[in-house]
Amino acid sequence: MEDLLDVENKRMADSLASKVTRLKSLALDIDKDAEEQNRYLDGMAGSGCRGGSGGAMAAVTTGSGAGSGAAGSPEATGGSTGGGGWRRPHGPLQRYYGPSTAEAAEAPPDPTDINGPHFDPEVFMNKVRSECPLGQLLAREATLGREIRALDSDMQTLLYENYNKFISATDTIRKMKVDFRHMEAEMDDLAANMAAISASSARVSAALQDRHRRGAQLAGVQALLRKLQALVEVPGRLRRWAGTEPARALRCHARARAVLRHYRHLPSFRAIEDESHAIMADLAQRLRTRLREEKLDPKELTECVEMLLQLEEPAEELSEEFLSQAGARLEAELAALEAELPAADPSGTATTPPPPASDILDFVDRGSSAFVGTLCQLAGSYRALFGGDTGRLEPFATALATRYFALLERRLALERGLGDTSLLVRALDRFHRRLRALLELLPAGADAAAALVARAARERVDRYLRALQTFFLGCLGDVRQALAAPRPPGKEGPGLPDLLATLAASVLGQLKAVLAYVQLFTARDVAFASLPYFKGEFCVTAVREGLVVAFVRWLCRTARGFADGPAERGAPAAPPALLLLLARLCLDYENSTISYILTLTDEQFPPQDSGPAVTPGPALCAEARAAAQRLLDHYVQVQGAAVAQMLRKSVETRDWLGTVEPRNVRAVMKRVVEDITAIDVQVGQLFEEGVRRAQSSDSSRRAFSVYSSSRAPGRYAPSYTPSAPMDTHLLSNIQKLFSERIDIFSPVEFNKVSVLTGIIKISLKTLLECVRLRTLGRFGLQQVQVDGHYLQLYLWRFASDERVVQGLLDEVAASAAHRCLDPVPMEHSVVELICERG
Numbered sequence: 001m002e003d004l005l006d007v008e009n010k011r012m013a014d015s016l017a018s019k020v021t022r023l024k025s026l027a028l029d030i031d032k033d034a035e036e037q038n039r040y041l042d043g044m045a046g047s048g049c050r051g052g053s054g055g056a057m058a059a060v061t062t063g064s065g066a067g068s069g070a071a072g073s074p075e076a077t078g079g080s081t082g083g084g085g086w087r088r089p090h091g092p093l094q095r096y097y098g099p100s101t102a103e104a105a106e107a108p109p110d111p112t113d114i115n116g117p118h119f120d121p122e123v124f125m126n127k128v129r130s131e132c133p134l135g136q137l138l139a140r141e142a143t144l145g146r147e148i149r150a151l152d153s154d155m156q157t158l159l160y161e162n163y164n165k166f167i168s169a170t171d172t173i174r175k176m177k178v179d180f181r182h183m184e185a186e187m188d189d190l191a192a193n194m195a196a197i198s199a200s201s202a203r204v205s206a207a208l209q210d211r212h213r214r215g216a217q218l219a220g221v222q223a224l225l226r227k228l229q230a231l232v233e234v235p236g237r238l239r240r241w242a243g244t245e246p247a248r249a250l251r252c253h254a255r256a257r258a259v260l261r262h263y264r265h266l267p268s269f270r271a272i273e274d275e276s277h278a279i280m281a282d283l284a285q286r287l288r289t290r291l292r293e294e295k296l297d298p299k300e301l302t303e304c305v306e307m308l309l310q311l312e313e314p315a316e317e318l319s320e321e322f323l324s325q326a327g328a329r330l331e332a333e334l335a336a337l338e339a340e341l342p343a344a345d346p347s348g349t350a351t352t353p354p355p356p357a358s359d360i361l362d363f364v365d366r367g368s369s370a371f372v373g374t375l376c377q378l379a380g381s382y383r384a385l386f387g388g389d390t391g392r393l394e395p396f397a398t399a400l401a402t403r404y405f406a407l408l409e410r411r412l413a414l415e416r417g418l419g420d421t422s423l424l425v426r427a428l429d430r431f432h433r434r435l436r437a438l439l440e441l442l443p444a445g446a447d448a449a450a451a452l453v454a455r456a457a458r459e460r461v462d463r464y465l466r467a468l469q470t471f472f473l474g475c476l477g478d479v480r481q482a483l484a485a486p487r488p489p490g491k492e493g494p495g496l497p498d499l500l501a502t503l504a505a506s507v508l509g510q511l512k513a514v515l516a517y518v519q520l521f522t523a524r525d526v527a528f529a530s531l532p533y534f535k536g537e538f539c540v541t542a543v544r545e546g547l548v549v550a551f552v553r554w555l556c557r558t559a560r561g562f563a564d565g566p567a568e569r570g571a572p573a574a575p576p577a578l579l580l581l582l583a584r585l586c587l588d589y590e591n592s593t594i595s596y597i598l599t600l601t602d603e604q605f606p607p608q609d610s611g612p613a614v615t616p617g618p619a620l621c622a623e624a625r626a627a628a629q630r631l632l633d634h635y636v637q638v639q640g641a642a643v644a645q646m647l648r649k650s651v652e653t654r655d656w657l658g659t660v661e662p663r664n665v666r667a668v669m670k671r672v673v674e675d676i677t678a679i680d681v682q683v684g685q686l687f688e689e690g691v692r693r694a695q696s697s698d699s700s701r702r703a704f705s706v707y708s709s710s711r712a713p714g715r716y717a718p719s720y721t722p723s724a725p726m727d728t729h730l731l732s733n734i735q736k737l738f739s740e741r742i743d744i745f746s747p748v749e750f751n752k753v754s755v756l757t758g759i760i761k762i763s764l765k766t767l768l769e770c771v772r773l774r775t776l777g778r779f780g781l782q783q784v785q786v787d788g789h790y791l792q793l794y795l796w797r798f799a800s801d802e803r804v805v806q807g808l809l810d811e812v813a814a815s816a817a818h819r820c821l822d823p824v825p826m827e828h829s830v831v832e833l834i835c836e837r838g
Contacts, residue, residue: 231256235275242283247303250310253280284311291321298374301325302381309385319386323396326378330400333371337363337407341414363411364427368434371404405452412456421517424460425526428453432528454533457521461542464514468551471510472558475503476578483577496685500581504588511551511597518543519604539605540612548601549615552594556627559586563634576642577682579635584686586628587750590621629747636748636755639679640762643672647763651770656780662826664834665790666783672763673794679759680798683752690751693801756798764791764808772815782826784816790835 111120112127128137234256241249253276260273290296291304305322309315340363375397382393408431415424432453439446479499494502521538522529529535559582562574598617607614650668744765748754771784788809796802817823 227259231259231269231272234260234272235279238276238279238283242279242286246283246287246307249279249283250307254310280311284308284313287311288313291325295329296325298326298329298377298381301378302385305381305385315386319382319392322382322385323392326382327396327400330371330375330378333374334400334403334407337367337371337404341407341410359423360411360415361423361427361430364408364431367404367408368430371400372434375400402448405448409452409455412459415460421460421520424456425520425523428456429526429528436527450528450531450533453528453531454538457534457538458542458546460521461518461547464518465547465550465554468507468510468514468547469554469558472507472555475506479503479581480575480578483575496577496581496682500584500588500686503581504585504593507555508593508597511548512600514547515543515601515604518547522605536608537612540607540614543605544598544601544607544614548597549620552589552597552620553623555589556586556623559583560627560630563630573638576635576638579631579638580683580686583628583631583635583750586624586631590624590628594620594624628750632750632755633747633758636758637762640759640766643675643759643763644766646671646675647767648770651767651774654780656774656776656783657821659777659779659783661779662783662786662834664786664837666787669787669790672791676756676760676763676795676798680752680756683755687750687752687755690749690753690800692753692799693803753798753800757800757804760795760799760805761808764805764812768808768812768815771812772819774819776816776820778820778822778824781816781820781823785813785826786831786834788812789831793835 109118110116111118111123113119114124132140234252237252238249241252256276260269260276263269264273287304287308291301291308296304301322305318308318379393379397432449435449439449482494482499520526522534562579562582595617598620646668650666744761746758748758774780776784792805792809796805799805817825
């Protein structure tokens with residue numbers, strides 16, 4: 001203790017001595033600087049007083065020097081500015097600091113530099129007198145006078161400001177000298193005391209050295225005796241802790257085992273070792289019994305096996321027993337999950353199972369926390385206990401995980417309705433997150449887990465497709481009901497444009513809502529969205545192709561089925577207005593809706609460049625256009641068949657040989673015109689007008705002239721009265737040679753006049769064929785002539801080309817004349833009169 005005090009005192013004394021020495025040198029330096037500054041200030045004051053009394057010649061000289069400095073030295077120019085900027089040191093300052101090394105080395109000697117060391121007044125004056133005019137000399141003198149006065153004022157100000165500071169610094173240094181003299185004396189006393197303390201400490205240490213050595217020896221003996229005492233007490237401690245605290249007993253035995261083995265050649269140590277081994281063997285037997293007979297949780301199971309491994313039990317047997325105990329517990333967890341599912345029907349009949357007691361999220365939570373958590377804990381414990389030996393663990397965990405996946409798939413199969421898609425996504429996300437910890441230990445199950453999530457997502461997309469189909473059929477049912485519903489007098493129902501807009505908006509809105517629900521599977525906060533399947537194949541195969549493209553194709557097939565299907569299945573035919581509306585819907589899909597849907601899908605589910613091939617938009621548009629074309633053609637056929645049916649019945653049920661002379665137009669012809677007019681209004685609600693061919697001005701050669709009193713009265717002349725007796729069959733053949741061929745069932749265009757032209761062609765062709773099968777008398781021919789002229793008056797305005805109507809009516813008239821027994825036509829003026837009156 002005394003030695004430590006001596007060393008510390010010496011160190012403090014040395015430190016204080018060094019500080020005193022530094023302070024003394026600092027005081028001397030400050031004193032020297034103060035004396036030099038006092039001398040400098042005295043010199044500056046004397047120079048300033050002398051500089052102020054310079055005469056005019058000194059002013060001229062100074063001005064000339066400034067000019068010369070401006071010409072020869074750039075630094076001199078800065079020095080001549082009145083109180084601003086940096087001024088070169090001159091006078092006492094220059095004598096004190098001296099010229100800079102660089103200036104002294106680089107600047108050549110200049111006798112005209114008034115601030116330089118080689119200044120020559122005679123040379124300077126000669127140069128000024130020879131170079132400067134009188135006006136410049138006088139101006140320079142005035143400037144230098146002002147600068148001298150400004151410098152004198154600045155110098156006096158500096159002197160007054162710094163004088164008090166120099167006096168204060170001098171007083172401070174004087175006081176420091178006195179204080180340091182007292183401190184030096186005290187430090188000398190301290191050094192003497194420290195020397196005395198060091199000497200006393202050395203004497204005490206020498207006297208106590210033998211006692212220190214003996215104390216160390218006794219302490220070593222005491223530690224050895226304590227260790228021996230602990231070894232002697234080991235059997236008793238093991239016996240006491242083996243029943244209540246086996247882990248503590250194992251730690252105690254582990255600490256003493258190495259020493260007992262090292263000194264087992266001594267009888268006393270051998271006896272202690274044998275007794276300890278007997279106690280540990282009994283503990284191992286109890287742990288094995290507990291491992292086999294009791295139901296342990298994962299933590300207790302791990303602790304039990306870990307203690308048996310510390311007791312050097314065989315690792316192979318312990319690993320088998322560990323997996324056996326773990327399997328029993330995990331089987332119980334799976335049985336609890338299976339109990340929540342409805343039992344499978346042993347008869348194999350397809351019956352609807354009852355709804356599950358809890359939702360899918362609760363089921364996944366229980367499975368993840370109970371089964372997956374326990375399996376992860378046990379797998380981690382197995383690896384920690386038995387190292388990298390996973391030969392038994394991987395098949396064991398894979399079999400259990402497969403059973404768990406099967407149970408989860410059965411539970412997902414119970415989600416028959418659409419339900420809440422966000423709940424399903426959260427459940428799958430939680431399943432994938434919880435299973436990720438297990439997959440880090442057992443990577444073999446990663447593919448099975450990813451396949452399960454992918455199947456669940458595909459199944460939900462398929463259900464959405466079926467839901468869209470059901471929704472579309474329901475919308476079609478509503479449209480058919482609206483079309484077939486009876487209307488009270490004076491109250492009109494919704495028109496075709498309103499029904500079409502409602503149907504299209506409803507279907508498109510439902511499709512966009514479905515895409516929004518499906519997009520939850522690829523959200524950024526969903527863990528399984530980072531799987532390769534959901535980045536590529538799901539977006540293309542499942543959503544774009546399996547949902548959007550499949551629905552559009554199904555919609556086109558369903559719409560086309562109204563034109564193709566009823567005749568095959570024997571179902572009732574669709575109303576013509578529905579055919580027209582579906583044709584317009586498919587045409588709108590071809591024009592804009594398909595491209596919009598595909599663009600929206602590609603934005604929400606971007607396909608990868610290297611992904612599978614996709615259906616191009618033009619191919620879908622072509623399918624939609626083909627469906628629209630088929631529906632519109634079928635609409636023309638249906639409406640044409642309806643009008644043709646009226647005409648056929650009117651021809652077949654009339655006695656054309658015994659009929660009386662015609663006095664008016666038959667009622668069926670008026671009904672035909674009314675029906676064609678109604679069809680024109682109906683088609684005009686959904687399709688554009690279309691382009692009509694320019695009307696011909698030469699209609700005199702036709703059998704029936706197109707006449708309208710409101711358009712051009714007297715424009716058309718009668719043409720079916722031959723000037724001489726002639727064979728009507730020959731006349732008909734001659735007319736066919738000069739007329740264009742008319743294709744009755746050609747595809748129609750998507751406009752109103754084309755649709756009406758198709759219907760008129762079918763109707764008049766039917767009338768023609770029916771007339772060819774009848775035998776007519778004179779008045780029967782005249783009635784056909786009147787009816788034909790009436791149709792000519794009103795039907796030409798609906799057709800795209802009036803020559804089509806004229807040509808067909810010409811053939812009707814020619815056939816009637818050919819089938820007439822007494823072909824005497826009626827005067828054209830009488831025909832016009834009857835038609836106008838009708």
